[in-house]
Each structure stands twice: as structure tokens, then as C-alpha cells.
Amino acid sequence: xxxxxxxxxxxxxxxxxxxxxxxxxxxxxxxxxxxxxxxxxxxxxxxxxxxxxxxxxxxxxxxxxxxxxxxxxxxxxxxxxxxxxxxxxxxxxxxxxxxxxxxxxxxxxxxxxxxxxxxxxxxxxxxxxxxxxxxxxxxxxxxxxxxxxxxxxxxxxxxxxxxxxxxxxxxxxxxxxxxxxxxxxxxxxxxxxxxxxxxxxxxxxxxxxxxxxxxxxxxxxxxxxxxxxxxxxxxxxxxxxxxxxxxxxxxxxxxxxxxxxxxxxxxxxxxxxxxxxxxxxxxxxxxxxxxxxxxxxxxxxxxxxxxxxx
Amino acid sequence: xxxxxxxxxxxxxxxxxxxxxxxxxxxxxxxxxxxxxxxxxxxxxxxxxxxxxxxxxxxxxxxxxxxxxxxxxxxxxxxxxxxxxxxxxxxxxxxxxxxxxxxxxxxxxxxxxxxxxxxxxxxxxxxxxxxxxxxxxxxxxxxxxxxxxxxxxxxxxxxxxxxxxxxxxxxxxxxxxxxxxxxxxxxxxxxxxxxxxxxxxxxxxxxxxxxxxxxxxxxxxxxxxxxxxxxxxxxxxxxxxxxxxxxxxxxxxxxxxxxxxxxxxxxxxxxxxxxxxxxxxxxxxxxxxxxxxxxxxxxxxxxxxxxxxxxxxxxxxxxxxxxxxxxxxxxxxxxxxxxxxxxxxxxx
Ligand SMILES: Nc1ncnc2c1ncn2[C@@H]1O[C@H](COP(=O)(O)OP(=O)(O)O)[C@@H](O)[C@H]1O
Ligand SMILES: [Mg+2]
Numbered sequence: 001x002x003x004x005x006x007x008x009x010x011x012x013x014x015x016x017x018x019x020x021x022x023x024x025x026x027x028x029x030x031x032x033x034x035x036x037x038x039x040x041x042x043x044x045x046x047x048x049x050x051x052x053x054x055x056x057x058x059x060x061x062x063x064x065x066x067x068x069x070x071x072x073x074x075x076x077x078x079x080x081x082x083x084x085x086x087x088x089x090x091x092x093x094x095x096x097x098x099x100x101x102x103x104x105x106x107x108x109x110x111x112x113x114x115x116x117x118x119x120x121x122x123x124x125x126x127x128x129x130x131x132x133x134x135x136x137x138x139x140x141x142x143x144x145x146x147x148x149x150x151x152x153x154x155x156x157x158x159x160x161x162x163x164x165x166x167x168x169x170x171x172x173x174x175x176x177x178x179x180x181x182x183x184x185x186x187x188x189x190x191x192x193x194x195x196x197x198x199x200x201x202x203x204x205x206x207x208x209x210x211x212x213x214x215x216x217x218x219x220x221x222x223x224x225x226x227x228x229x230x231x232x233x234x235x236x237x238x239x240x241x242x243x244x245x246x247x248x249x250x251x252x253x254x255x256x257x258x259x260x261x262x263x264x265x266x267x268x269x270x271x272x273x274x275x276x277x278x279x280x281x282x283x284x285x286x287x288x289x290x291x292x293x294x295x296x297x298x299x300x301x302x303x304x305x306x307x308x309x310x
Numbered sequence: 311x312x313x314x315x316x317x318x319x320x321x322x323x324x325x326x327x328x329x330x331x332x333x334x335x336x337x338x339x340x341x342x343x344x345x346x347x348x349x350x351x352x353x354x355x356x357x358x359x360x361x362x363x364x365x366x367x368x369x370x371x372x373x374x375x376x377x378x379x380x381x382x383x384x385x386x387x388x389x390x391x392x393x394x395x396x397x398x399x400x401x402x403x404x405x406x407x408x409x410x411x412x413x414x415x416x417x418x419x420x421x422x423x424x425x426x427x428x429x430x431x432x433x434x435x436x437x438x439x440x441x442x443x444x445x446x447x448x449x450x451x452x453x454x455x456x457x458x459x460x461x462x463x464x465x466x467x468x469x470x471x472x473x474x475x476x477x478x479x480x481x482x483x484x485x486x487x488x489x490x491x492x493x494x495x496x497x498x499x500x501x502x503x504x505x506x507x508x509x510x511x512x513x514x515x516x517x518x519x520x521x522x523x524x525x526x527x528x529x530x531x532x533x534x535x536x537x538x539x540x541x542x543x544x545x546x547x548x549x550x551x552x553x554x555x556x557x558x559x560x561x562x563x564x565x566x567x568x569x570x571x572x573x574x575x576x577x578x579x580x581x582x583x584x585x586x587x588x589x590x591x592x593x594x595x596x597x598x599x600x601x602x603x604x605x606x607x608x609x610x611x612x613x614x615x616x617x618x619x620x621x622x623x624x625x626x627x628x629x630x631x632x633x634x635x636x637x638x639x640x641x642x643x644x645x646x647x648x649x650x651x652x653x654x655x656x657x658x
Contacts, residue, residue: 209362210395212382214409215460224412228399 041288048281056275066278070286088266095262096290098177098252099245102184106192106241107234109185114196114233118203129197132190140187144254147183148174151255175257183251188244192237199233235302242298243291263287328354330520331368336464336498337513338373341490343499345507346517347543352500355517356466359498361385372463383412388457389466392473394449396441402452403428403437409460427455430489447478454486458493467499471506483510504544508532516540537657541581548587548624549656550580559655563619565598569653579656584627586652589614589638590645597645605636612636616646 048066050058071088074080117128135143150156151173158170173179203226211221227234249264256262261269263283270280328351336342344352357363358370361382369378377385388409397405406427410420428434431451436444441452450470457465467486471479487510490497501507507514508528515525516539524536535541538549550567552559554575558566569580590597603615603623607630614626614636626646631637638644 204393204395204398206391206393206395207397209382209389210391210397211408211412212362213360213387213389214456215383215412216408217383217412220412224408225397229397 044281044284048278048285050278052276052278054275056271056277058277063278066276066282069276069279070282091261091263091266092286092290094177094260095246095264096294098180098184098262099242099248101181102188102245103192103238103242105181105185106189107196107238110189110192110196110237113189114193114200117193117197118200119205129194132193135187135190140250141254143187144183144251147179147186148254151179151182174255175260177256177260179255180252180260180262183255184245184248187248187251188241191240191244195236195240196230196233199230199236203229231302235299238298239295242294246291246294247287263290327520329358329365332520332522333368334515334522334525336496338463339494339496340512341487341497341499341510343501343507343511343514344517345501345504345514345544346523348502350517351520352502352517353468356389356468356498356500359464360387360389360466386460386463387466388460388462388464389468390450390453390457390470392468392470394453396449396452396456398440398442400441401437402433402439402441402444405441405452406455406459408456413460423459427459430458430492431455431485446474447482450474450482451485454489458489458495461493462495464496464498467497469500469502471501472503479506486510508544516543518543534654535581535656538579538581541654541656546584546625546627547581548584550582550618550622550624550653552578552580554578559653561598561618561620561622565619567648567653568650569655571655574655579658580653581656582624582648582653584613584625585611586649587616587624587626588647588649589616589626589628590647592643592645594645594647597647600644600646602638602640602642602644604640605638607634607636614638616644618646 047058049062049064051061051063051065053059068082069085071085072082073085073088075083113132117125117132120128148155151171152158153170153172153174157173158167161167162170173182207225207229208221211225212218216224246262247264248262249268252260252262253265253268256265263286267280267283267287270276270283274280332351332355344355346352354363358365361370361377361380361384365378369376371377372385372387397408400408403424407420407424410423415423424437425434428437431454433448433451433455436448436452441449444452450473453470470486471482474482483506486497486499499507499510508531511528513525513527514531516523516531518539524531524540526534531540532544535544535547541547541549550559550561552561552567554560554571554573554577555566558568559571559578559580560566567580571578589602592599598618600616600618603617605615606613610630612628612630612634614628615623616626617623624646
């Protein structure tokens with residue numbers, strides 16, 4: 001009795017010390033996480049509740065003006081009454097729409113690509129993966145300008161299409177949502193392909209034959225066997241594409257022109273020409289909120305679909 | 311079922327003839343086994359029947375209908391894969407119902423059949439589990455139930471028991487046989503284990519090098535092997551080289567063995583099972599004089615290596631005595647007699 005008691009006491013002590021050890025060991029990571037993520041976020045949060053300085057920066061006076069400014073503008077002719085800011089809502093809506101579309105397009109293009117790579121012989125695979133990552137080597141701005149070169153009115157695409165007589169007038173793609181979408185899909189495609197590849201690589205190809213054997217057509221095998229099994233990769237890829245899409249600002253700036261702003265450009269505007277840092281901070285927090293809500297919604301929907309599946 | 315089927319993989323110089331003009335007819339409701347060493351084309355033949363491969367030449371017929379061009383999902387044939395290939399994202403019950411669901415059968419009917427199948431393979435308690443939570447034997451049963459649920463005309467089983475340990479394998483052999491009798495479905499079973507083939511099958515096709523060497527009931531295959539390959543692949547066999555003479559075959563040392571040669575002269579190959587070799591005193595009537603070279607103890611049996619006068623060495627299998635000691639020592643002069651009708655002439 002005494003012996004077992006002693007033993008369990010020792011176990012408890014050991015458990016306690018191992019918890020302490022765990023904290024000590026994770027301390028560097030936690031400190032880094034605080035400095036790199038939580039700290040700056042806190043600064044942004046605080047700024048969003050301050051008053052804008054006359055030439056940028058902030059004045060340390062508490063104000064909710066910035067948060068009001070996220071959705072409303074003051075009518076300067078009518079005693080500064082609040083008016084719903086249509087332009088802001090349009091920007092939010094365009095950002096969400098383009099991000100969702102980008103995610104869909106990268107999935108539709110990325111899935112066959114990832115499948116193709118995952119079914120190559122082991123030796124070839126490394127080469128294909130390497131090719132997929134090559135765009136990361138060049139600066140984003142340069143890549144985006146390269147796209148401009150292709151899609152502008154006198155660009156490569158129009159030259160070819162005009163040349164083969166498919167169109168009689170150049171397609172006006174530049175400075176439209178379509179241009180932004182093309183650029184975003186191009187920029188974020190690797191982020192979709194890589195997690196999809198990882199998931200498909202783990203997929204047991206023998207299950208395809210099992211599916212065909214049990215009266216499933218090719219499409220049914222895709223829907224009832226492949227997609228549910230590689231779902232973790234689809235979720236990971238979608239998140240990796242959707243989040244940066246929502247905050248993107250180089251691509252919409254270069255390809256969308258000044259008119260087709262996304263949240264990222266709008267935020268940049270506040271810190272730049274707009275000289276309204278608190279509004280910029282409040283908009284950043286709004287963006288964060290949209291991302292979080294979208295993720296919660298998406299992951300919920302995706303995992304629930306998995307449970308009720310079959 | 312299979313008619314003049316040839317399957318070649320690859321092209322040009324590297325071409326592999328996995329099946330070389332194979333024809334065989336499988337009877338409805340029988341337990342048919344493809345037996346042969348690894349690489350002889352068993353899996354290829356099965357995959358041709360299932361529709362995963364197209365024959366390079368020849369036809370596959372099911373119920374008299376040519377299904378050669380049909381994809382697997384249109385054939386009333388299901389496979390129990392060697393790796394089971396269970397769907398990891400589905401529960402046991404959902405796995406079993408998969409085929410029926412894909413066939414577009416209504417849910418109540420699917421549920422009913424799934425319950426029946428669960429009972430048939432005795433896994434009622436596991437219906438809601440994920441397949442990864444099952445033991446190897448249980449996964450095997452799920453794979454069986456999943457393939458049987460749509461009631462295929464033919465069930466294909468590719469070495470389904472090879473991943474199981476010996477005890478479980480014996481249990482599943484009985485289980486498979488029971489399922490086959492209860493469902494009445496035609497089973498085409500692949501194995502490289504001759505004992506498994508002999509105990510389970512109604513008929514066996516012994517294959518080697520892409521050809522069917524012999525097709526027949528287990529007893530027929532064992533007692534009347536047609537050629538050297540079948541005789542040596544199934545059970546132990548002594549081969550003797552002799553010359554055909556009227557009334558039998560003459561060994562090089564002059565003794566004549568009674569065997570039906572069908573009047574064939576010239577050099578012939580004889581086969582005789584060790585258990586049909588009788589060791590007698592040297593002076594016994596009709597005995598061939600011989601000498602014992604050694605013995606190996608196998609528990610129930612004792613194997614003696616015996617040299618014949620022409621120098622050939624054969625084995626004789628005798629039941630072990632009570633003590634398990636060799637009753638005949640090395641170097642002993644003995645006589646050899648073959649049980650009547652036990653010596654066969656092979657085709658080659
Ligand atoms: N997909 C393939 N490509 C090339 N050769 C193959 C392929 N499948 C099987 N083979 C060859 O065909 C022969 C028979 O194989 P298989 O039918 O798998 O034999 P078993 O199942 O009897 O072991 C082997 O020589 C094998 O190497
Ligand atoms: Mg095989």
C-alpha cells in the first residue's frame with residue numbers, strides 16, 4: 001500500500017516537472033510568437049481606436065471614428081451626417097468575390113496538375129515539383145508585370161488571337177476584375193498545388209480500382225472516393241490561397257488599375273495618400289475578422305460534409 | 311469464360327507474354343482455383359476477367375455474353391483485392407453498401423442487404439467502425455462482404471489469405487468455403503499454396519509461364535498429373551527415366567515397371583509419389599533391389615532416400631514408428647515396390 005502510494009506520488013511529481021519542462025521548452029517559441037504576431041496585432045488594434053494625425057501617424061486621443069469610417073462616410077454638405085459608404089462595401093464584396101473565385105480557379109487548375117505530378121514516376125516527380133516552385137524565385141511585382149505584358153491590349157494574347165483570326169478587335173482585359181483574377185490565379189496556383197499533391201501522393205491508387213469494380217463510374221469514383229479522401233489537402237490548399245487572396249494588393253494594383261481596388265489596396269491608401277492611419281488599422285482588423293469568419297464557416301462546412309458523407 | 315486469351319505487356323524486345331493463348335471455362339456456382347507459382351499470370355487472368363486489363367487477343371465471356379469491351383463498373387463481377395483496398399473514409403457498413411449505392415439501389419434496400427452481409431460475415435457489432443480500427447481478419451471479412459453485397463455473377467479473389475497468419479488462414483479457408491456454398495456465387499480464387507487449392511476447390515487450373523498446364527478436380531490433379539510441372543508443383547514426386555516396352559517401362563538397369571504407356575516407345579518419364587513407394591526385404595517378390603542412403607524424420611512420416619540400381623535416387627515416405635527412430639539404417643540393402651497403379655507416365 002505504502003509502496004504504491006509512494007510510486008504514484010513520484011509519478012505526480014514527475015508529471016508536474018514534465019509540465020514545467022514543457023513550458024520552459026516552448027518559451028522561446030511563445031516569446032517569438034508574441035513578438036511576431038500578437039504584438040504587432042495589438043499595436044494595430046490600439047491605433048484603430050486613436051485619432052488620425054494631420055500628416056499621417058496618430059494622435060493619442062481615444063476615438064471610434066475610424067471604426068465608424070469602415071462602413072460610413074460623413075456627408076460634408078449635411079452637417080457631417082453618417083452615410084453608408086457604398087464604395088467601401090463594393091471593395092469588401094469585390095475582395096471576397098475575387099478571393100473565392102481565385103480559390104475555385106486554382107482548385108480546378110491545381111487538382112489535375114497535382115494529380116498529374118503525383119502519378120509520375122518517383123524520379124520525374126521532383127522535377128515537376130521544382131518547376132511548380134520556380135515562380136517563387138522571382139519578385140511578385142515582376143511576375144505581375146509579366147502578366148500585363150501578356151494580357152494588355154497590344155499584348156501577346158491579343159496578338160495571337162488576332163493573328164489566328166479568332167477575334168477582330170483586341171480583348172480589353174487590363175484594369176478589369178478578370179485581369180485581377182487571372183493574375184491572382186497565376187500567383188496563388190502553387191499554394192494550391194503543393195498541399196493537393198501531398199494529399200494525392202498519400203492516396204492509395206488501388207482504391208480507384210476498388211471503386212470501378214464496385215460499379216462506380218469515373219466521375220463517381222472521383223466524387224465518392226478520391227475527393228473525400230484528399231479533402232484535407234483541398235482544405236489546406238483553399239485556406240492557403242483564400243487568405244492571402246483576400247489581403248492581396250500588388251496584383252489588384254497592377255492589373256486592376258486604380259478603380260478595381262481590393263481591401264489590401266484600400267488599407268494601403270489609408271496609410272499612404274489617405275493619411276488616415278486609424279482607419280487603415282480598423283480596416284486591417286476588419287480584414288482579419290472577415291478571414292476568421294470565412295475560415296470558421298468554411299472549415300465547419302467542410303468537416304460537417306465529411307461526417308454526413310456516404 | 312476465357313477464350314484464347316493472350317495478354318502481352320510492353321512492346322518490342324521487352325514484351326512479356328503474361329498469358330499465352332489461355333482458354334478455360336468456369337462453371338456457374340463452382341469454386342474455381344488458379345494455382346501456380348508467382349509470376350505465372352494468375353493476377354493477369356483475374357484482372358482480365360474483372361475488366362481492369364484488356365486482352366491483347368481473345369475474348370472474355372460471362373454467361374455466354376462477350377464482355378471483353380466492357381469496363382469493370384459494367385461487369386457483374388466483383389473482386390476481393392489482395393490488399394483489401396477498403397475505403398478508409400467510410401465505415402464498415404458504408405464500405406459494404408458502396409457497390410449497391412453506386413448501382414443506384416434505393417437506401418432501404420441497401421441498408422437491408424448491408425445488414426444481411428454483416429450477419430453473413432459475422433461483423434454486426436462493427437458496422438459503425440472505421441475500417442482502420444479492424445484487425446486483418448476482420449478487414450478481410452469486410453472486403454468479402456463488400457464484394458458479395460451486389461451479388462455478382464463471379465467473385466474474384468486474388469490471394470486473399472496470403473496476408474493472414476497460419477491459424478487465421480485456416481479459419482478463413484473454412485469461412486470462404488461456407489460463404490461460397492451459402493451464396494452459390496461462382497468463386498475464382500487465386501493462390502500459390504497447393505494445399506489451400508486442394509482443400510477448397512471444386513476444380514483447379516494449374517498455371518505456369520502464362521499457360522494452363524492442367525485443369526481438373528483436386529483429386530485428378532494430384533493423382534493424375536499430366537506433366538512434370540504439375541507433378542512437382544503439387545505434392546512430392548519421384549521422377550524416373552525409362553524406356554517404353556510392351557507391358558510397361560524398362561529402367562536403365564533392366565527392371566520392368568508395370569505402367570500404362572499407351573504403347574509409347576522410346577524414352578519416357580515416369581512419376582510416382584513417395585507414399586506409394588513400398589520398402590520391402592530385398593528378396594520380396596517383384597521388388598527392385600535398392601540401397602538406403604539416408605532418412606529424414608517429419609513427425610508423422612519418415613522419408614527415406616533410396617538409390618536404385620541405375621543410380622537414380624528416389625524418396626519413400628513411410629509412417630513413423632512409435633519411437634520415431636529410423637527402422638532401416640543407412641546402407642541397408644532393401645527392395646522397392648510401387649503400389650499398383652501408382653506409377654504414371656507423364657507427357658514430358
Ligand atoms: N502491368 C504490367 N506491366 C508489365 N508486366 C506485367 C504487368 N503486370 C504483370 N506483368 C508481368 O506478367 C507476368 C505475370 O504477372 P502476374 O499475373 O502478376 O503473376 P502472378 O499473379 O501469377 O504472380 C509477370 O512476369 C509480370 O512481371
Ligand atoms: Mg499475383
